[in-house]
Amino acid sequence: MLTIFNLHARVDEKEILKGLNLKIKAGEVHAIMGPNGSGKSTLAGVIAGRDAFDVTEGDVLFEGKDLLDMDAEVRAREGVFLAFQHPIEIPGVSNMYFLRAAVNAVRKHRGQEELDGGKFLKLVKEKMKVLHMSDDLLKRPVNEGFSGGEKKRNEIFQMAVLEPKLCVLDETDSGLDIDALRTVAEGVNAMRSKERAILVITHHQRLLDHLVPDFVHVLLDGRIVKSGGKELALELEKKGYEEFACQPVAV
Amino acid sequence: MTEYDTMTALLEDKDIYLSSFAAREKKWKASDPTWLAKLRQAAIDRFAALGFPTLDDEEWRSTPLTALTRIPFQLATGPVQEPPTEATLPLTVTGKDWTQLLFVNGQFVRLLPSTAELASGAVVGSLAQALRNGPAALKDHLGRHADCEDNAFIALNTAFLDDGAAVQLPKNCVNPQPIHLIFLSVPGSEPTACHPRNLIVLEANSQATVVESYLTAGEGDSFTNAVTEVVLGEGACLDYYKVQRESQEAFHVHTLQVQQARSSQFSSHSFTFGGRLSRSDSNAVLDGEGCECTLNGLYLGGGEQLIDNHTRIDHAKPHCASHELYKGILDGKAHGIFNGKIHVHPDAQKTDAKQTNQTLLLSEDAIINTKPQLEIYADDVKCTHGATVGQLDALALFYLRSRGLGLAEARALLVYAFANDIIGRVKIESLRTELEQLLRLPVGSAGDERRA
Numbered sequence: 001m002l003t004i005f006n007l008h009a010r011v012d013e014k015e016i017l018k019g020l021n022l023k024i025k026a027g028e029v030h031a032i033m034g035p036n037g038s039g040k041s042t043l044a045g046v047i048a049g050r051d052a053f054d055v056t057e058g059d060v061l062f063e064g065k066d067l068l069d070m071d072a073e074v075r076a077r078e079g080v081f082l083a084f085q086h087p088i089e090i091p092g093v094s095n096m097y098f099l100r101a102a103v104n105a106v107r108k109h110r111g112q113e114e115l116d117g118g119k120f121l122k123l124v125k126e127k128m129k130v131l132h133m134s135d136d137l138l139k140r141p142v143n144e145g146f147s148g149g150e151k152k153r154n155e156i157f158q159m160a161v162l163e164p165k166l167c168v169l170d171e172t173d174s175g176l177d178i179d180a181l182r183t184v185a186e187g188v189n190a191m192r193s194k195e196r197a198i199l200v201i202t203h204h205q206r207l208l209d210h211l212v213p214d215f216v217h218v219l220l221d222g223r224i225v226k227s228g229g230k231e232l233a234l235e236l237e238k239k240g241y242e243e244f245a246c247q248p249v250a251v
Numbered sequence: 252m253t254e255y256d257t258m259t260a261l262l263e264d265k266d267i268y269l270s271s272f273a274a275r276e277k278k279w280k281a282s283d284p285t286w287l288a289k290l291r292q293a294a295i296d297r298f299a300a301l302g303f304p305t306l307d308d309e310e311w312r313s314t315p316l317t318a319l320t321r322i323p324f325q326l327a328t329g330p331v332q333e334p335p336t337e338a339t340l341p342l343t344v345t346g347k348d349w350t351q352l353l354f355v356n357g358q359f360v361r362l363l364p365s366t367a368e369l370a371s372g373a374v375v376g377s378l379a380q381a382l383r384n385g386p387a388a389l390k391d392h393l394g395r396h397a398d399c400e401d402n403a404f405i406a407l408n409t410a411f412l413d414d415g416a417a418v419q420l421p422k423n424c425v426n427p428q429p430i431h432l433i434f435l436s437v438p439g440s441e442p443t444a445c446h447p448r449n450l451i452v453l454e455a456n457s458q459a460t461v462v463e464s465y466l467t468a469g470e471g472d473s474f475t476n477a478v479t480e481v482v483l484g485e486g487a488c489l490d491y492y493k494v495q496r497e498s499q500e501a502f503h504v505h506t507l508q509v510q511q512a513r514s515s516q517f518s519s520h521s522f523t524f525g526g527r528l529s530r531s532d533s534n535a536v537l538d539g540e541g542c543e544c545t546l547n548g549l550y551l552g553g554g555e556q557l558i559d560n561h562t563r564i565d566h567a568k569p570h571c572a573s574h575e576l577y578k579g580i581l582d583g584k585a586h587g588i589f590n591g592k593i594h595v596h597p598d599a600q601k602t603d604a605k606q607t608n609q610t611l612l613l614s615e616d617a618i619i620n621t622k623p624q625l626e627i628y629a630d631d632v633k634c635t636h637g638a639t640v641g642q643l644d645a646l647a648l649f650y651l652r653s654r655g656l657g658l659a660e661a662r663a664l665l666v667y668a669f670a671n672d673i674i675g676r677v678k679i680e681s682l683r684t685e686l687e688q689l690l691r692l693p694v695g696s697a698g699d700e701r702r703a
């Protein structure tokens with residue numbers, strides 16, 4: 001579904017991704033772990049199409065199409081979703097209004113008819129139950145004044161409503177209390193399917209206890225330096241990243 | 252243009268108005284009372300002495316008037332050839348349950364059909380008629396508050412004072428429905444000027460909602476120079492709205508002058524969409540304890556529009572509160588000006604004044620000059636002001652786009668969110684709905700094109 005080859009990206013002249021390779025197939029769950037500042041969010045941003053990141057080399061293919069050639073909104077409509085590490089507050093726009101505009105933009109792109117108020121509400125109610133979202137959060141302006149945990153939950157709620165093909169979760173677990181973590185993980189698990197791929201960026205094993213990955217990758221200084229199965233995460237939890245720091249790059 | 256040319260140009264510009272006055276005066280003389288003739292004469296003398304302000308004038312520092320003063324505007328006289336009917340009125344606010352008065356080029360034409368009933372004792376109609384047959388209180392207030400002394404446009408309006416709206420509520424009178432004053436300017440074959448004059452007097456503990464709409468029908472240069480005087484008695488309460496949607500060729504100058512007595516409440520929401528040049532002065536004198544005054548505004552400019560909002564709040568007595576929030580959205584080469592003066596007089600202890608101006612610039616060529624002016628002569632007061640100027644937040648745009656919204660849609664949504672802060676404060680639902688619709692049109696497709 002997603003193929004990243006030799007990806008180099010910079011921000012403000014500073015190179016952050018330095019030849020990153022990654023392949024994700026439909027139905028798989030991948031986890032990326034790595035120290036602060038190693039480039040995890042940059043990778044997520046490049047996949048989602050944030051234009052502050054400047055791709056200088058390499059390719060990203062999504063279902064065989066050149067992802068880098070698409071505007072952010074086209075990627076979203078094609079089925080790429082990023083749950084932000086720091087969701088953005090948008091005062092003055094209700095969550096509900098925003099979400100409906102998003103759903104209809106995606107549906108239009110897919111040649112489906114736009115949802116009217118009633119049908120949209122039905123869809124939303126269903127997903128709200130799964131994620132234990134309150135009515136109140138839905139009516140409020142997007143993320144404004146939401147607690148850290150509420151923002152993260154709202155990201156996953158949006159994801160559930162938009163039903164993307166590729167879900168990228170950037171530290172969705174940080175800031176969640178134990179119960180919220182379980183709810184959110186259940187929400188994500190419910191979305192696991194043969195047609196969908198999930199990429200989680202995390203620092204903690206505890207999310208991976210609920211959301212068991214097929215592959216774990218270590219991202220260090222802009223490259224993936226090691227890949228393995230779910231046990232790699234446990235190993236990292238114990239030993240940290242130090243041992244990778246002086247290793248030659250394994251591609 | 253050399254200094255000398257500018258001088259002669261200005262002299263000539265003024266002369267057009269002086270000769271208009273001389274011609275008009277002859278017609279008025281036969282029918283009008285002497286006090287009115289005196290008021291006009293004093294005003295034209297003042298205008299002759301002042302002339303139009305220049306960039307050297309502190310209050311007009313950023314607002315060039317040469318485009319206005321260069322055009323030989325003729326005073327609109329007599330009824331227009333084909334007065335608009337309901338069907339041709341460029342209106343989307345058709346509050347059938349409001350009291351609606353139609354004015355064309357400053358002259359009262361008629362009441363529009365409506366189910367609204369006025370409260371008993373309320374006088375709502377043409378100022379020209381009210382001055383002849385209406386309550387004496389109106390005459391006593393006319394010209395008492397809007398001061399010609401330093402303001403050429405007020406002087407000009409007073410010199411040509413003829414018609415406009417009169418609203419008068421007796422004590423304890425609550426008028427249930429909004430009163431809508433529709434000022435339609437219909438440019439003729441020559442550039443056309445009009446000077447509508449409105450007087451709103453709410454006696455003690457009375458309440459009303461007044462909406463002023465300024466619109467243009469047809470093409471051509473037009474100049475609307477309006478003055479609205481508002482007098483609030485003790486405990487009176489007025490919700491005032493102004494929606495300016497004149498054409499791209501229109502010059503619009505308006506002074507709102509409010510005089511508040513003890514414990515009265517005044518709130519104004521001013522929406523500026525149209526006009527090539529739009530200058531709005533909103534002034535309130537809080538002349539009794541316990542007054543509350545709110546001046547809010549929203550301005551949207553595109554193309555080469557110039558939108559100038561000046562406010563002045565005089566805290567003359569203790570224990571009064573004033574709130575001001577003006578928000579602007581400027582695109583293209585639009586130029587916005589906000590100047591907010593708060594004058595706290597020595598007596599006015601425990602004043603609580605807050606002023607905010609926020610502007611969103613959508614293009615690199617749009618400019619805003621924003622200036623708070625706090626003049627505080629009392630020591631126990633709370634006065635705050637703040638101004639922000641910004642662009643659309645890049646991260647917010649990315650967030651919206653990453654959910655599938657197109658760039659244009661994402662921008663429009665953020666603009667809408669910014670402005671909705673002001674529109675959300677409008678208490679009349681049908682007006683709010685209409686403003687929301689206007690807001691969804693592209694910024695700068697202003698004025699007469701902003702018709703649904």
Ligand SMILES: Nc1ncnc2c1ncn2[C@@H]1O[C@H](COP(=O)(O)OP(=O)(O)OP(=O)(O)O)[C@@H](O)[C@H]1O
Nearest residue numbers: 011012016034035036037038039040041042043052
């Ligand atoms: N807009 C930006 N301007 C300048 N530097 C940036 C910008 N965005 C990211 N960086 C830098 O790029 C590097 C990688 O940042 P990134 O956010 O991708 O790290 P991360 O792996 O997600 O870290 P964390 O675990 O703390 O979230 C950091 O050194 C960061 O300071």
Ligand SMILES: [Mg+2]
Nearest residue numbers: 040041042085
């Ligand atoms: Mg990060």
